[in-house]
Amino acid sequence: MNTSPQLPIRIPAFRPTLGETELEATRQVFESNWLGVGKTTDKFEAELQEYLGASHVIAVSSGTAALHLALQVLHLSAGDEVIVPSMTFVAPVQMILAAGARPVFCEVDPFTLNMDPEDVARRLGPRTRALLPVHYGGYACDMGRLGLLARAHRLPIIEDAAHAFGSESAGRKVGATGELTCFSFDPIKNITCGEGGAVATYNDEHAREIRLRRNLGIRNESWNNLEMARSWMYSIEAPGYRYAMPNLNAAIGIAQLQRAELFLQRKRQVTRLYDDSFRNLEGTVLIRKSIDESFPFSYVIRVLDGERDALMAYLRVRQIGSMVQFIPNHLQPQFACGNVRLPLTEQLYREIITLPLFASITDMEVQEVIDAVIGFFAAG
Numbered sequence: 001m002n003t004s005p006q007l008p009i010r011i012p013a014f015r016p017t018l019g020e021t022e023l024e025a026t027r028q029v030f031e032s033n034w035l036g037v038g039k040t041t042d043k044f045e046a047e048l049q050e051y052l053g054a055s056h057v058i059a060v061s062s063g064t065a066a067l068h069l070a071l072q073v074l075h076l077s078a079g080d081e082v083i084v085p086s087m088t089f090v091a092p093v094q095m096i097l098a099a100g101a102r103p104v105f106c107e108v109d110p111f112t113l114n115m116d117p118e119d120v121a122r123r124l125g126p127r128t129r130a131l132l133p134v135h136y137g138g139y140a141c142d143m144g145r146l147g148l149l150a151r152a153h154r155l156p157i158i159e160d161a162a163h164a165f166g167s168e169s170a171g172r173k174v175g176a177t178g179e180l181t182c183f184s185f186d187p188i189k190n191i192t193c194g195e196g197g198a199v200a201t202y203n204d205e206h207a208r209e210i211r212l213r214r215n216l217g218i219r220n221e222s223w224n225n226l227e228m229a230r231s232w233m234y235s236i237e238a239p240g241y242r243y244a245m246p247n248l249n250a251a252i253g254i255a256q257l258q259r260a261e262l263f264l265q266r267k268r269q270v271t272r273l274y275d276d277s278f279r280n281l282e283g284t285v286l287i288r289k290s291i292d293e294s295f296p297f298s299y300v301i302r303v304l305d306g307e308r309d310a311l312m313a314y315l316r317v318r319q320i321g322s323m324v325q326f327i328p329n330h331l332q333p334q335f336a337c338g339n340v341r342l343p344l345t346e347q348l349y350r351e352i353i354t355l356p357l358f359a360s361i362t363d364m365e366v367q368e369v370i371d372a373v374i375g376f377f378a379a380g
């Protein structure tokens with residue numbers, strides 16, 4: 001086995017695009033002496049609401065917290081089932097369990113890596129209580145077909161839009177019209193807050209309950225009460241968590257939101273360049289996508305003939321990072337799904353590779369990635 005130390009990665013799969021704007025925004029919060037949840041959080045929420053065209057947006061401490069709260073307001077109980085693709089990050093699966101329900105894993109479409117509505121239909125049962133599609137890579141799921149299915153069975157949809165901040169579906173931003181849409185602003189997402197997330201909803205009651213639950217069930221947030229005589233007074237009106245987004249993180253988010261359009265244009269441009277370069281590359285399959293409607297999060301291709309790991313190693317030697325997103329959840333020991341088989345998902349798991357894509361990637365870095373991938377296949 002080769003144990004020689006590897007050279008550091010020069011072109012990572014993801015890198016946050018941060019600069020003076022974000023630094024200045026955090027400096028202002030430092031100077032205000034109010035780092036925790038407060039008026040900057042309120043401002044970020046208002047700006048997100050406007051950007052998305054959503055009725056309510058509630059900013060929280062992570063995408064995982066957003067999913068937890070969105071699932072909680074459905075008031076699920078033991079034995080209830082939520083259908084979710086196995087090919088996703090572990091967060092939605094853990095949060096389904098945390099909300100007291102059971103994940104039922106479904107297949108994804110091999111050309112989009114998004115939830116396959118036909119497979120969902122096959123897995124619906126008397127205990128199904130919700131659908132949890134994930135907009136993989138930033139490309140919206142087929143919400144028309146999933147919506148029909150959900151309405152026919154009177155099921156709510158929780159959209160995991162961790163990857164899809166700023167993307168559109170049927171001419172509206174993801175999150176503008178959905179019952180419960182969850183975003184992540186972790187360090188590698190389309191925009192980041194350092195760590196953060198948000199829930200968007202059209203439902204007033206869901207919004208009220210999520211606001212309570214994100215703040216330990218406390219009704220009146222203290223920063224709104226500062227001028228009142230009894231500013232120490234609060235009332236607990238729901239179960240809750242410490243999930244609110246602090247001012248410090250919201251300030252980074254506000255600065256990133258100002259640059260979101262630039263990030264989106266650059267990520268679209270690089271995605272088109274990659275697609276044009278790899279379209280006729282034998283031994284690969286491109287992911288089908290609507291770039292013009294989307295804020296691409298990641299760039300993923302399928303590598304056939306068992307060559308994926310060799311390509312990753314080839315790139316690694318050239319100091320280029322890559323990832324596998326994701327390890328199917330039904331294969332994880334914690335979820336004890338020994339008898340569940342999802343052949344398509346398992347095949348895709350062996351084929352997918354995430355190549356470098358981030359707003360600050362340079363033209364030279366993009367060309368290096370393209371040359372390395374093409375070089376790998378040319379070398380046979």
Ligand SMILES: Cc1ncc(COP(=O)(O)O)c(C=O)c1O
Pocket residue numbers: 062063064065088089091092134160162163183184185186196197
């Ligand atoms: C599909 C998906 N859902 C949810 C999350 C959780 O978001 P966060 O990291 O902000 O908790 C992630 C994070 O990578 C994700 O990829």
